[in-house]
Amino acid sequence: MIQIKAKLIKNIEVAPNYYKMVLDAPAIACAAKPGQFVNILAGDKFEPLLRRPFSIYNVNDSKLEILYRVVGKATELFSKKKPGEKLNVLGPLGNGFDLKTKKAKILLVGGGIGIAPLVFLAEKLTGKEILALIGAKNKKHILCVDELKDAGAQVKIATDDGGIGFKGSVTDLLKQSVRPKDKIGVIFACGPKPMLKEVAYIAKKHKIEARLSLEEHMACGIGACFGCVVNTTRGYKRVCKEGPVFDAREVIF
Amino acid sequence: MKPDLSVKIGKLKLKNPVMVASGTFGYAEEFSSLMDLKKLGAIVTKTITLKPRKGNPPPRTVETAAGMLNAIGLENPGIKVFIKDKLPFLKKIGVPIIVSISADNDSEFVELAKILNKTNGVSAIELNLSCPNLGTSRMVSQLDKATYRVVRAVRAATKLTLITKLTPNVTDIGLIARAATAADTDAISLVNTFLAMAVDKDSRRPKLANVTGGLSGPAIKPIALRMVWEVSRTVYVPVIGMGGIMNTEDAMEFIVAGATAVAVGTGSFVNPSASIEIVDGIKRYLQAQKIKDIEDLIGSIKC
Numbered sequence: 001m002i003q004i005k006a007k008l009i010k011n012i013e014v015a016p017n018y019y020k021m022v023l024d025a026p027a028i029a030c031a032a033k034p035g036q037f038v039n040i041l042a043g044d045k046f047e048p049l050l051r052r053p054f055s056i057y058n059v060n061d062s063k064l065e066i067l068y069r070v071v072g073k074a075t076e077l078f079s080k081k082k083p084g085e086k087l088n089v090l091g092p093l094g095n096g097f098d099l100k101t102k103k104a105k106i107l108l109v110g111g112g113i114g115i116a117p118l119v120f121l122a123e124k125l126t127g128k129e130i131l132a133l134i135g136a137k138n139k140k141h142i143l144c145v146d147e148l149k150d151a152g153a154q155v156k157i158a159t160d161d162g163g164i165g166f167k168g169s170v171t172d173l174l175k176q177s178v179r180p181k182d183k184i185g186v187i188f189a190c191g192p193k194p195m196l197k198e199v200a201y202i203a204k205k206h207k208i209e210a211r212l213s214l215e216e217h218m219a220c221g222i223g224a225c226f227g228c229v230v231n232t233t234r235g236y237k238r239v240c241k242e243g244p245v246f247d248a249r250e251v252i253f
Numbered sequence: 254m255k256p257d258l259s260v261k262i263g264k265l266k267l268k269n270p271v272m273v274a275s276g277t278f279g280y281a282e283e284f285s286s287l288m289d290l291k292k293l294g295a296i297v298t299k300t301i302t303l304k305p306r307k308g309n310p311p312p313r314t315v316e317t318a319a320g321m322l323n324a325i326g327l328e329n330p331g332i333k334v335f336i337k338d339k340l341p342f343l344k345k346i347g348v349p350i351i352v353s354i355s356a357d358n359d360s361e362f363v364e365l366a367k368i369l370n371k372t373n374g375v376s377a378i379e380l381n382l383s384c385p386n387l388g389t390s391r392m393v394s395q396l397d398k399a400t401y402r403v404v405r406a407v408r409a410a411t412k413l414t415l416i417t418k419l420t421p422n423v424t425d426i427g428l429i430a431r432a433a434t435a436a437d438t439d440a441i442s443l444v445n446t447f448l449a450m451a452v453d454k455d456s457r458r459p460k461l462a463n464v465t466g467g468l469s470g471p472a473i474k475p476i477a478l479r480m481v482w483e484v485s486r487t488v489y490v491p492v493i494g495m496g497g498i499m500n501t502e503d504a505m506e507f508i509v510a511g512a513t514a515v516a517v518g519t520g521s522f523v524n525p526s527a528s529i530e531i532v533d534g535i536k537r538y539l540q541a542q543k544i545k546d547i548e549d550l551i552g553s554i555k556c
Contacts, residue, residue: 001286003525041523046471046499047319050522090287090525219314219321220522222287224279226299226328227314236308236328241283 001093001222002027005086009063011079015141017070018113019079026062028091034099034121035213035245038064038091039221042074051090052078053218053240055117055190058147064089067143069113093221094244097121097211101128103185107177107208108132108153109199111170111191115144117213121188122151128185131156133177135170135191139163171198184208193253200248210248214239256539257546258532260294260513262491263414263439265349265377267294267514270547271504271532274495274518275300275353275379275418276325280339281346288526294514295349298339300381302354303361305331315451315460320470320497321519322449324463327355327384332368344374351416355381359406366410378413380404380438383420383445385467394419394445397432404436416493419443419484421473426480427487434488441484442493442516444477469519471497478510485511485552499527501534508535511552 010022028038039051052074057067070079081087097117106128110118115134122130130153136142138161148155157165158173166173170191178184184206189199190213203210216228216239223241230239231252237243258269272295278284281296290296308328315322329335335352343350352375356362362380369375382394382403393399394417404417417433419426421444430441446467451460459465477496485492494512498504499520507515520527535547544550 003287046523048316049319049321049470049519050316088524217312217314217316219323219519220277220283220525222279222283222525224283224299225277225314225323225522226279226308226325227323229308229311229313229328231310236311 001091003088003090004028006064006089008081008083008085008087010083011081015143018141018143019068019070020057021066021068021078021081023064023066023087023089024062025064025089028089029059029062029064032056032059032064032092033096034124035096035117036092036094037244038066038089039093039218041088042077048074050219051221053221055213056092056120057116058120067113067116090221094240095242097188097213097245099124101185103183104129105182105184106130107174107184107187109170109174109187109189109191110134111195112136112141114191114195117190118188119144119147119151122148122153130154131177133158133170133173135159135173137161169195171195171202174199174202178202178206178208180206186211189213197253200251200253203248211245212248212251213245214243214251254540254543254545256536256544258536258539260491260547262416262493262514263377265295265414267349269294269532269535270508270514271528271535272297272351272493272514272516273521273528274516275381277518277521280343282342284521284525288529290346291348292529292532293348294532295351295376296343296346297351297379297516298343298353299329300327300353300355300384301329301332301335301365302327302356303332303365305329305334310462312460312462315466317451317468318472320468320472322451322461322466322468323446324461324466326463332365336372340372340374349376350374351377351379353379353381353418355384359403362403363406363410366407370411370413375413377416378407378411379416379418379442380407381418383418385420385422385446385448385465392420392422394429395423397428400429401432401436404433404438408437414439416440416442418445420445421476421480422448426484430484430488434490438490440491440493441488442495443484444473444480444496447473447476469497471499473497474503478506481507481512482510482554499523501531501538504531504535505538508547508550509554511554513551
């Protein structure tokens with residue numbers, strides 16, 4: 001974990017309200033694992049005050065890529081940053097996804113901006129049969145299909161309006177896609193809490209292991225403040241330190 | 254010219270006046286790869302209680318204008334695990350370790366003080382009489398008599414330097430500070446956080462599960478400064494000032510207002526190495542101003 005001033009190389013809108021930024025951050029890029037995150041300052045004016053956590057979308061040699069959605073003041077500021085500006089980045093943080101699995105079949109489930117860490121994950125899951133289920137509001141917000149395919153994954157899409165792929169939620173699509181004879185090794189999922197809760201329920205019902213990437217409001221991002229806890233069977237655990245990835249069986253939703 | 258940055262807090266001699274505030278720096282290990290911990294004047298640990306505490310349900314933090322609210326609820330592993338698992342690392346750093354403690358009653362406070370008194374590697378005790386998130390109707394340091402009683406009981410139980418941390422949520426901070434000094438505290442630290450809340454108008458719910466929390470960050474600095482100034486001209490013991498210190502300029506303002514030492518709290522979340530950058534900043538400021546000794550600046554405010 002290090003703190004650096006990273007030069008912004010690219011910052012483009014890839015879908016309405018969704019942006020991708022590329023940072024020159026060799027030390028973080030080479031240490032990063034899928035599922036880890038970075039904590040970035042939006043400015044030096046103390047308003048917004050705290051860093052914002054972003055999961056690592058991908059790494060490309062010395063470059064660190066972040067996929068983010070504009071949801072408030074801080075992300076709005078990030079979306080206005082221009083190439084050449086320097087950003088104060090802390091990372092890589094947290095434990096990434098545990099990639100170990102005995103069975104070949106892997107399911108990825110991404111809801112909305114929760115797709116962000118799954119491409120990097122798919123790239124690292126070598127020698128596995130991957131089916132990626134991605135869900136979003138509508139066709140415009142379906143991202144990363146080509147990137148997932150390039151990483152060797154099959155992709156199924158769910159949209160709320162049915163404009164493309166399955167009409168309904170990504171968890172409904174998951175229910176359809178989990179067949180008992182498939183012998184799925186692990187479900188990896190990232191997305192909003194209600195989605196993750198549903199994934200945990202489906203995984204439990206089919207006795208499949210699920211590894212969920214959670215989100216909480218964070219202050220420090222490095223385990224010092226105990227602000228970002230989630231309730232688990234082992235007590236409150238810090239999303240930034242013991243997480244952000246948790247075994248679905250231990251999370252108490 | 255090498256300016257003298259050292260200050261004395263009770264029996265403690267600090268090589269510089271910059272500490273990190275309780276609850277914002279974990280047990281220091283979290284920061285070790287990001288900064289040179291040896292450069293700190295002192296480290297104040299996250300508050301420890303006799304028994305482990307689970308803390309409050311999430312969400313525990315929310316950001317507000319130039320500040321944040323927290324309602325962690327003193328989650329900690331308890332004194333035994335602290336001494337076994339956390340203290341060995343802290344001891345090795347080589348700076349004074351100030352252990353923050355809290356308790357539900359006087360006898361627990363005394364027991365904690367007795368344990369720490371015989372624990373190698375502990376330089377001082379900070380009595381956290383001011384956590385706003387424990388679900389009690391009053392904090393100890395909201396009442397002068399209770400403050401006097403607890404400080405006195407702990408004072409009798411330990412030879413270690415004793416620092417009393419006060420809440421700003423009172424009508425007369427001087428009154429509470431004097432109660433602590435009457436009970437022979439070696440120093441006063443203030444401010445803890447301001448009781449506050451944040452509301453989600455759409456869901457009509459408070460943004461913190463605990464409903465209320467403590468406000469910290471740049472938003473509270475002017476009030477913290479006023480209180481540090483007020484207390485430092487009221488008592489004879491050193492005052493450790495904190496509340497929204499983000500950089501050297503903020504730290505200098507507290508020192509001029511009367512703080513013998515300062516602590517960086519929420520600032521460490523924004524910039525993990527803010528505290529040691531402030532140490533360097535103060536040194537540079539003294540050099541530039543040709544001031545030989547930090548003591549010449551403490552409480553130098555003209556009013």
